[in-house]
Amino acid sequence: MVGIYAELSEGQFKKAVLETASYASQISTNGVTAICVGEPKEGESQKLATYGVQKLIVIKGVSSFDAQTYSKAIANAIQANGIETLIIANTYEGKSLGPRLAVGINAAIATNVISLPNQSNGFVVKRGVFSGKGFAYVQLGAGKKVIALTPNSIDLSEKQVELSVESVNDSPLAANTSIESTHKAEGKIPLTEAEIVVSAGRGLKGPENWNMVEELADLLGAATACSKPVSDMGWRPHSEHVGQTGITIKPNLYIAIGISGAIQHLAGVSSSKVIVAINKDPEAPFFKAADIGIVGDAFDILPKIIEAAKLAQN
Amino acid sequence: MKLLVCMSVVPDTTTKITFTDNNTKFNTQGVQFIINPYDELSLTKALEIAEKVGGTVTVATVGLADAEPVIRKALAIGANDAIRINAEPIEGMFVAQQLAEIIKNDNYDIVLTGRESIDYNGGQVTGILAELLNWPSVNVCTKMELVDGKMHFERDIDGGRQSVIANLPVIASAQKDLCEPRIPNMKGIMAARTKPLTVKEPVQVELTASYESFESPSAKQAVRMIDAEQAGQLIDILRNEIKIIA
Numbered sequence: 065m066v067g068i069y070a071e072l073s074e075g076q077f078k079k080a081v082l083e084t085a086s087y088a089s090q091i092s093t094n095g096v097t098a099i100c101v102g103e104p105k106e107g108e109s110q111k112l113a114t115y116g117v118q119k120l121i122v123i124k125g126v127s128s129f130d131a132q133t134y135s136k137a138i139a140n141a142i143q144a145n146g147i148e149t150l151i152i153a154n155t156y157e158g159k160s161l162g163p164r165l166a167v168g169i170n171a172a173i174a175t176n177v178i179s180l181p182n183q184s185n186g187f188v189v190k191r192g193v194f195s196g197k198g199f200a201y202v203q204l205g206a207g208k209k210v211i212a213l214t215p216n217s218i219d220l221s222e223k224q225v226e227l228s229v230e231s232v233n234d235s236p237l238a239a240n241t242s243i244e245s246t247h248k249a250e251g252k253i254p255l256t257e258a259e260i261v262v263s264a265g266r267g268l269k270g271p272e273n274w275n276m277v278e279e280l281a282d283l284l285g286a287a288t289a290c291s292k293p294v295s296d297m298g299w300r301p302h303s304e305h306v307g308q309t310g311i312t313i314k315p316n317l318y319i320a321i322g323i324s325g326a327i328q329h330l331a332g333v334s335s336s337k338v339i340v341a342i343n344k345d346p347e348a349p350f351f352k353a354a355d356i357g358i359v360g361d362a363f364d365i366l367p368k369i370i371e372a373a374k375l376a377q378n
Numbered sequence: 379m380k381l382l383v384c385m386s387v388v389p390d391t392t393t394k395i396t397f398t399d400n401n402t403k404f405n406t407q408g409v410q411f412i413i414n415p416y417d418e419l420s421l422t423k424a425l426e427i428a429e430k431v432g433g434t435v436t437v438a439t440v441g442l443a444d445a446e447p448v449i450r451k452a453l454a455i456g457a458n459d460a461i462r463i464n465a466e467p468i469e470g471m472f473v474a475q476q477l478a479e480i481i482k483n484d485n486y487d488i489v490l491t492g493r494e495s496i497d498y499n500g501g502q503v504t505g506i507l508a509e510l511l512n513w514p515s516v517n518v519c520t521k522m523e524l525v526d527g528k529m530h531f532e533r534d535i536d537g538g539r540q541s542v543i544a545n546l547p548v549i550a551s552a553q554k555d556l557c558e559p560r561i562p563n564m565k566g567i568m569a570a571r572t573k574p575l576t577v578k579e580p581v582q583v584e585l586t587a588s589y590e591s592f593e594s595p596s597a598k599q600a601v602r603m604i605d606a607e608q609a610g611q612l613i614d615i616l617r618n619e620i621k622i623i624a
């Protein structure tokens with residue numbers, strides 16, 4: 065049996081979770097069981113059924129997120145439902161649970177997975193290594209498996225099925241951690257989940273010029289990102305820093321404005337499907353990594369692109 | 379307070395990654411090795427905590443003898459002593475079990491790791507270790523502070539940040555922004571030469587995952603240039619030709 069951990073964010077299942085459902089239903093021969101902690105919002109469960117999930121186990125009685133108590137409860141549900149292979153989205157929550165679950169259910173684990181398995185000779189998955197500078201093919205042992213899937217790596221494939229929902233009560237031991245407060249940027253698309261990213265570097269001269277970047281991002285439904293020096297200087301929050309020592313992303317579209325394209329920066333973004341580089345220096349290394357390039361001053365070019373995006377919207 | 383920093387030794391960030399032996403091995407020829415950048419942060423933070431409340435900082439690395447110059451650097455930065463588990467760090471599960479052995483045999487209060495090793499990017503060791511020890515774990519922390527016997531963390535979550543308080547013992551992983559990494563000074567470098575570096579043999583562990591082969595990202599096709607004067611064309615291309623925006 066193949067299962068997924070269906071992470072809930074404010075009662076909803078994000079696209080990354082639906083991708084794990086698609087993944088699971090493509091490799092399962094006998095259905096997919098999903099496990100979530102807490103109650104999904106009205107109508108949310110049906111989203112899972114669209115992607116092949118037949119059974120949803122809702123764990124109740126575990127309140128706020130604590131990696132240790134969550135893993136215990138999820139591992140219990142995995143065992144109780146005979147799940148042999150678990151697919152989990154490689155989000156921050158998934159990253160803190162996946163490795164714990166692998167131990168909890170005595171499974172092999174691969175993280176940062178970007179492909180369906182090749183099962184012609186064992187179970188081999190492709191995963192990202194060296195911060196975007198390479199890929200590895202990893203063979204997982206014959207027993208149980210945990211696959212942590214990088215968001216936006218596989219296409220959603222619909223497979224409508226009937227869903228049954230079952231609740232289980234778990235009464236875990238008291239958690240050893242407690243959440244004091246949570247801050248979420250309102251109305252912004254989290255970088256790690258964004259399909260389109262507009263990113264800028266030191267070429268933009270100062271934080272006051274980011275309104276252009278944000279305007280373009282809004283028009284495209286994109287998240288914003290930046291290079292390391294930009295976040296080091298405090299022009300942008302560190303959570304926007306992409307690259308080898310920042311976040312690794314693989315959106316469908318990455319637009320880099322006034323970023324030189326240093327190897328450490330490219331490491332974090334080179335898996336993007338389409339890369340656009342805008343730079344006043346025709347020799348900027350980013351043009352070697354880009355699909356589309358525009359040489360010129362960002363302060364002239366961005367207004368033109370923004371204008372065109374506005375026109376396209378009307 | 380006894381602190382342990384789990385440190386992996388990784389290729390310098392400027393390394394051009396290539397593979398050898400028919401793409402089955404990472405080519406280490408000419409590669410400079412460094413302390414994993416996130417582990418440099420957790421080491422600095424561990425030293426700050428030990429200085430504040432009194433305590434010792436041990437560094438543990440699963441690695442072969444060639445890791446020792448990098449381990450000495452950690453001692454030069456200020457760790458009290460170091461343990462090297464004499465084995466190739468092949469896989470997260472293997473590494474974590476070796477580290478768990480060390481921790482079980484000695485009573486640490488706080489174990490710090492990094493968000494991920496920048497070589498294999500597994501991001502696995504922290505969670506596996508925590509589960510093996512049955513300890514709480516807090517990942518990707520941008521703040522760590524010991525207050526009245528509890529650890530106060532700030533951690534990244536998808537789309538935001540969260541403050542978390544944890545009982546000891548606890549394992550936590552460092553995220554960028556935790557602190558400015560310390561650099562060794564001359565005195566530290568001299569002192570490091572005589573600090574204890576214990577070598578231990580690994581425990582037997584059944585391997586569950588193995589690397590079959592590697593691949594470099596495929597080379598990009600030549601970039602297509604758009605005239606700056608016609609920059610607005612970009613939207614048309616992305617929308618109607620490549621169909622990547624709505």
Ligand SMILES: Cc1cc2nc3c(=O)[nH]c(=O)nc-3n(C[C@H](O)[C@H](O)[C@H](O)COP(=O)(O)OP(=O)(O)OC[C@H]3O[C@@H](n4cnc5c(N)ncnc54)[C@H](O)[C@@H]3O)c2cc1C
Nearest residue numbers: 265266267291292307308309310322323324328329344362
């Ligand atoms: C250990 C280590 C880790 C690192 N990790 C990362 C990482 O994770 N992420 C990261 O980004 N960097 C990282 N770096 C830094 C990296 O090496 C580069 O220094 C950094 O990416 C450069 O940022 P930048 O392109 O914004 O700035 P610069 O290199 O200063 O480039 C600015 C670019 O803007 C262009 N420009 C200037 N004015 C304009 C204009 N008006 N219009 C258009 N273009 C203009 C310039 O031609 C130039 O190409 C790391 C470095 C080290 C040593």
Ligand SMILES: Nc1ncnc2c1ncn2[C@@H]1O[C@H](COP(=O)(O)O)[C@@H](O)[C@H]1O
Nearest residue numbers: 386440467491492494495500501502503
């Ligand atoms: N070989 C190793 N020796 C000691 N600690 C390690 C080793 N590999 C990984 N770690 C620790 O685990 C963290 C996450 O690494 P990884 O799971 O390999 O991405 C690192 O930042 C280190 O703190």
